[in-house]
Amino acid sequence: MATEKRRRRLRLSQSRRLWLPHLTPFLAHLSELPNAKQRRRRAGGRRGGLFPFSCAHPVPTARVVPLRPNRGRRRRRHSSPLRCYHCSKKMVAAAFTVDLDKPLVFQVGHLEEQYQEWVHQPIVSKEGPRFFQNDVLEFLTRTKWWAVPLIWLPVVCWCLSTSIQMGHTITEVAMMVVFGICLWTLIEYVLHRFLFHIKTKSYWGNTAHYLLHGCHHKHPMDGLRLVFPPAAAAILCFPFWNLIKLFSTPSTTPGIFGGGLLGYVIYDCTHYYLHHGQPSSDPAKHLKKYHLNHHFRIQTKGFGITSTLWDHVFGTLPSTKSVDKST
Template identity: 70%
Template structure:
């Protein structure tokens, strides 16, 4: 198939079409369609259902896990005064993961059929339809799978009594991230930190998409030099 001639039919399920765009995928996926309508990704109804998540499902499902994890460390004999900084350290680790995943995985450049397809599933669909309210947070099934290696990593980094609280902090950081991400797209802050974060994130979507990878903060963008220039010129 000639990739230069291929055109995506937005009225049909999208996932298995976008791979045919080849090298044209990068430009196509960063031309956003600003509508609150939810595009269909899969023909299969059950798989399609799994890709759609209401924002409130994230705290509803994961905050009890956070509480259980933190209480596990307390039950293992860790004093609450020690648990609190451990949770904060877990949140801090999440902010680095948030930045790193967004920069190095979510914005990886692809041109092969399966590369385009996987990227579209992971993050491309969000950039193509940034106001799709049902695909602004991670599906819980995907999160549950990713928590397995995250937990194993924490067990290597943190001693056993502290590791549940550290894990709980990281998971709490994720919950804050996903809820913040939804709010930045659909909330209407008028001033303060939330207003500045919304401008920062909308700038990433609509003006300079290869910079500004933080969602809940701009700390790591400042550390690693990916703050967008005020001129609006894209980084080379």
């Protein structure tokens, strides 16, 4: 028994003499490689794997699951925006390179005709880009979602109280509010379809479009640039007020305007929730899928945010098959 043990030790020592000289340089090389903590420090504290993706992914996190056996062998064809999904620091279109580490607003105009293709290649990240070098202008482009109801709901109350003080009953004012909300859904659709998705190729056209809506398609999960900044919304209030004055009386104009403004508040809060919320009810889930289909599959369909009514009316409803695929 002792002889057998000595033989095993001898064979082990002989094998060590063979592979140890080759293993030592390899171990020395491994010791020089950065560990996981050092890699995160070099990457600015970001973790690898699915962690950063799942935090910013627009689909409910319950659907981000580990790959099941043999699932990786299936070949699937993604939509154009999903095929172009990446988070690189530089993006090349035509002969101009957009540097994502620099303020973007005055860069995108140089893309010319390639701008439309570039702006619909989304970058899914919780951290939005910088727009302006000037800190004041940069501050004006960032808005918390709760600022919308905080600023505009008092204005809604003032408008409704004005119509009541001018002799209208609460029932009549309630009807004005309902009409104003319905009017807003139409304005929401028209603005989204014909203004926000206008085709541009000039320098200033691309720049204006990026500020107005292109930035949202480029960075759909940027929570600070998802709702309208109060300054921009205030500018749009003037033509909206004058539009209502064309077909209403002086006493009904404030009530209808207040209803439309309430519709806008509902729209902006709903829009934010569709991107960052995790709905549990079936109608909310369907609305979220419907809107994400507009972002990541068919940008020329599905312009309604709070309702799909006007997509039905004007024939811009995406096919049921494409909506189901977005699930």
